[in-house]
Amino acid sequence: MSHYEKPAELYAGLRLHQNENTGGCSPRVLAALAAMRADQVGYYPPYAAASEACARHFGVDPDRLMLINGLDEGIMAISMMLLRQTPGAPAPEAIVPEPAFEIFGYDTNVAGGRCVRVMPARDFQFPLDDVLAAVTPATRVVFLTNPNNPTGVSMSLDAVRTIARRVPAGAVVLVDEAYAEFAVTTFIPDLPAFPNVVVGRTFSKAYGLAGLRIGCLIGSPDALDRIRPAVPVYSVNIAAVVAVEAALQDPDHVTAYLREVAESKRLLYAACDRLDLKYWRSDANFVLVAVGDRVKSFIAGAEARGIYLRDRSCEPGCEGCLRITTGLVRHTQQCIQVLEEVLCGAA
Ligand SMILES: Cc1ncc(COP(=O)(O)O)c(C=O)c1O
Numbered sequence: 001m002s003h004y005e006k007p008a009e010l011y012a013g014l015r016l017h018q019n020e021n022t023g024g025c026s027p028r029v030l031a032a033l034a035a036m037r038a039d040q041v042g043y044y045p046p047y048a049a050a051s052e053a054c055a056r057h058f059g060v061d062p063d064r065l066m067l068i069n070g071l072d073e074g075i076m077a078i079s080m081m082l083l084r085q086t087p088g089a090p091a092p093e094a095i096v097p098e099p100a101f102e103i104f105g106y107d108t109n110v111a112g113g114r115c116v117r118v119m120p121a122r123d124f125q126f127p128l129d130d131v132l133a134a135v136t137p138a139t140r141v142v143f144l145t146n147p148n149n150p151t152g153v154s155m156s157l158d159a160v161r162t163i164a165r166r167v168p169a170g171a172v173v174l175v176d177e178a179y180a181e182f183a184v185t186t187f188i189p190d191l192p193a194f195p196n197v198v199v200g201r202t203f204s205k206a207y208g209l210a211g212l213r214i215g216c217l218i219g220s221p222d223a224l225d226r227i228r229p230a231v232p233v234y235s236v237n238i239a240a241v242v243a244v245e246a247a248l249q250d251p252d253h254v255t256a257y258l259r260e261v262a263e264s265k266r267l268l269y270a271a272c273d274r275l276d277l278k279y280w281r282s283d284a285n286f287v288l289v290a291v292g293d294r295v296k297s298f299i300a301g302a303e304a305r306g307i308y309l310r311d312r313s314c315e316p317g318c319e320g321c322l323r324i325t326t327g328l329v330r331h332t333q334q335c336i337q338v339l340e341e342v343l344c345g346a347a
Pocket of ligand 1: 018019069070071072073101145149176178201202203204210214215
């Protein structure tokens with residue numbers, strides 16, 4: 001079992017704790033999977049067509065894109081290639097602006113690097129000056145997420161440019177755009193001017209392919225070549241290859257889901273206003289909500305009613321906070337009803 005899972009969570013109940021797509025993938029993906037042939041499964045997977053489809057989708061040349069087994073694999077590969085310690089040398093450093101996706105710190109530790117955490121600024125505005133002050137000659141990676149998880153707050157592309165200009169030669173700035181479809185902005189058009197920046201994308205969120213594990217890294221061929229040795233040759237399986245091509249042929253499915261997410265956030269903000277709960281406006285498919293010191297009982301109360309929420313109260317700047325996935329409107333309505341019940345019960 002991974003560090004994400006609890007046994008009871010598997011598929012029972014409404015999963016609003018991992019920012020997944022609560023509506024699932026396009027029916028075209030299911031049809032493509034059902035139409036797979038035995039020989040496709042029997043052979044190692046070919047990647048050219050799927051890579052080209054993804055490159056076309058993101059508007060880049062295929063040599064600037066590398067398929068990966070979910071963005072998690074890309075983050076681990078970057079860590080293993082850039083943050084490994086060489087005997088006698090100071091530990092390579094990764095800068096992580098907090099609160100952050102916990103895997104950045106986890107993978108930095110696995111690789112043997114030193115995680116330099118930058119504390120949050122007021123209302124989670126991006127702490128650019130503090131990030132720049134954290135840059136040292138030992139900086140090898142800066143992990144940025146736009147929009148950020150767990151806050152949903154975006155950073156400016158200008159801040160990314162400034163950081164990319166300041167890091168030492170050989171360092172890589174990762175812009176993790178796991179939630180970019182919900183936010184619209186992306187650093188991808190800037191990449192040709194910033195060969196030390198790599199953008200990470202995933203098909204787990206807006207496209208609903210989390211169970212199949214597929215994403216990509218986009219950047220200069222040189223930057224990708226430095227990361228590639230830590231990505232197993234056939235790490236993306238044939239079902240994910242087939243699925244991503246089908247998913248990209250159904251943009252309406254994504255557009256409809258983005259509409260649901262926008263409406264879900266509007267409903268959740270209104271509910272928080274009614275219930276007098278602080279929240280942060282999110283550019284992603286989740287909302288961080290502050291419920292104070294009742295956070296554990298809140299989450300337990302929701303879980304008892306079949307809804308899983310994510311406790312983020314131990315993350316820097318997130319004291320008393322939980323994170324709620326905002327997917328299909330009907331799921332958000334269910335969640336709001338439970339929040340109201342739990343809150344009234346706790347009052
Ligand atoms: C910021 C961020 N990056 C990466 C991932 C992992 O994406 P994938 O499912 O493609 O491994 C997540 C998943 O929650 C995430 O929140």
